[in-house]
Amino acid sequence: MTEPVRDTLTKLLQKVGIRAAQVGSDKPLLADGEFHFVSSWHFEVNVKDSIIRNVLNSETVVDEQALTEFERFNRAQLVKDVDIKSKFCQKLQTMPAREIFKLGNKVNRLSVRKAIGRCSCPKCNGTKRTSCPNCSGYGQILCPSCQGAEGGCSRCKRTGYVPCPTCRSEGSIPCQKCRGIGIILVERQVFLTAINNSSIFNQFTKIDDLSISARKTPSFTAVI
Numbered sequence: 690m691t692e693p694v695r696d697t698l699t700k701l702l703q704k705v706g707i708r709a710a711q712v713g714s715d716k717p718l719l720a721d722g723e724f725h726f727v728s729s730w731h732f733e734v735n736v737k738d739s740i741i742r743n744v745l746n747s748e749t750v751v752d753e754q755a756l757t758e759f760e761r762f763n764r765a766q767l768v769k770d771v772d773i774k775s776k777f778c779q780k781l782q783t784m785p786a787r788e789i790f791k792l793g794n795k796v797n798r799l800s801v802r803k804a805i806g807r808c809s810c811p812k813c814n815g816t817k818r819t820s821c822p823n824c825s826g827y828g829q830i831l832c833p834s835c836q837g838a839e840g841g842c843s844r845c846k847r848t849g850y851v852p853c854p855t856c857r858s859e860g861s862i863p864c865q866k867c868r869g870i871g872i873i874l875v876e877r878q879v880f881l882t883a884i885n886n887s888s889i890f891n892q893f894t895k896i897d898d899l900s901i902s903a904r905k906t907p908s909f910t911a912v913i
């Protein structure tokens with residue numbers, strides 16, 4: 690084999706995980722190669738709240754306690770629900786490897802359960818206000834004219850500080866998340882997230898005579 694051909698071939702083989710040291714060109718070897726595609730899945734229960742501004746008359750709005758109970762109940766149900774998980778995995782077994790790889794890069798939400806409820810704002814804990822981001826809650830900022838230099842200036846009356854214009858010296862502003870109401874309306878979703886870990890590995894078995902090797906069909910395994 691000529692040098693350029695061997696180098697090119699070695700590089701190509703490295704791309705599929707065969708080290709340069711494993712490539713020889715003087716003594717040809719015959720091997721049976723098997724590529725295994727292994728796709729393993731595990732499931733997590735997740736909860737997500739989305740703030741909503743309006744509800745339809747037909748929709749039921751529950752209180753915070755009921756919302757917490759809804760979450761607790763469905764979390765427990767989904768952890769146990771092997772039926773949903775196995776149906777999902779059975780479907781995967783009929784899909785080609787390429788599709789599974791694509792699917793593996795997405796977050797797969799299964800069996801979403803929803804409820805709408807009012808709850809105390811998690812950002813301000815129902816206090817309706819949050820610390821001012823401009824002055825970090827101090828109510829004052831460094832004087833923009835003298836930058837707080839020693840002795841200050843007339844603008845800051847020699848103190849080096851001026852009242853924070855964002856919160857008007859209060860140190861806090863109305864909470865943005867609940868718009869200063871202290872209570873938010875949320876749609877809470879409890880769902881299963883299917884998380885995929887796919888890989889391909891190869892295995893070569895040295896054979897002496899190609900004609901006697903048993904031809905194997907490519908295998909696919911889904912592990913749950």
Ligand SMILES: [Zn+2]
Nearest residue numbers: 810813864867
């Ligand atoms: Zn709030």
Ligand SMILES: [Zn+2]
Nearest residue numbers: 832835842845
């Ligand atoms: Zn100043």
Ligand SMILES: [Zn+2]
Nearest residue numbers: 821824853856
């Ligand atoms: Zn402020």
